Amino acid sequence: MIVSPLVLPVDAPHCELWRIDLDQHVPAAALAKLSADEAARARRFVFERDRHRFIAAHAALRQLLGQHSGQAGERLRFVAGRFGKPALASADLHFNLSHSHGTGLVALSTRDELGVDVEVLRPMPDALALAAAYFSPAEEAALAACPTAQRDRAFFVCWTRKEACLKAVGIGLDLATNGFDVGVAPVAQTVTLTTPDGVEQLRLQSFEDGDDTIGALALRLPRCAPHTTDVSASAAAPLEFTA
Template structure:
């Protein structure tokens, strides 16, 4: 694998990881038991190798930022699977990977708040309308339908990655109804309100392209209020991969 730093967003540092580029590393020996067990469950060797490379890259990057060795890093896991450093720290991080691409975000600024990232490889999607009907708001579906066909796959993945990044920032994964908040289908940064646990969290979501093939999103919590009650949402039972 190779790790390349990208331009920062909102005081957060970003790195792209080429998961298919071979690189010698001892950090794979430091993966946790849970990480090693999950890697072992992959059916295809390529998927297992990419998963390991992504988590090794995260450890190596955190090691560089914190000054700790990769093997000394320990993580706590949230209720819906979001990891954080076990040692008390204001640092926030997040990892995403799609096919052979990984994306890492780290916020160790004085204004660090919860963050989330998501990346998808841009590709033809014959089923985007059906997925949009299930996971997008009415306005987002309309925006997607109004997009010219050559740009529709990009618009869909832009919306999808933005929703994922926001949900991951709050540590919710796919436990939240993605139709309960709007992120839009274009690349412009915008504020997003999400009602969780009886309070409204406001995030700023950013989208960007990396090269021609990657669609990326980054979200950061910026405001907390308690003005709204959380709606009853059905759990999403499957994940778009």
């Protein structure tokens, strides 16, 4: 399958990003590498386009993991973390997958746990309503202050940064997203999350691939000491993952 490397905008020597065209043809050899569980998940999609994109994403993921780990793609085995985040069972290689419409993104690292998210830029007429539910008060105010023409881009910058952070710590739906700040501007920064397992710090950066794709990458830093504040108790609904 065809995958394309992306050049990160800041220094991240232990990390690679790969872009996948999810609408490309999936060769039979790549399809055969999927597990029985992946094939079963693919069959559950109602629409053929969604089924094809799922297959393309996971076939490309196995191809990349196989190339970087030295294992055959069809022999790769995965284990789930406490909150369901998948990891390789027998290789010291961290990865994360995200997809939006016809674009897929895989992040790989030989050192750091990571999370990645990608969104195709598109009109978001309900951006302010979503921000009220999912963003921190400061982020909600910053988005409202954006000029209308720039608001959709700012919304997706914040949205992808939230998801990348949650995916990096592997906590997903168990942590409300309005309890930590990532901002609506695509600037690199360190983000602190308080999780049920303690305080986590992440190095966060945003990037663009062309004019229509917004992405974010979060790298997990060494664990901090436990903290008493528990933002997971927030009443806001958690952000739903896209991948």
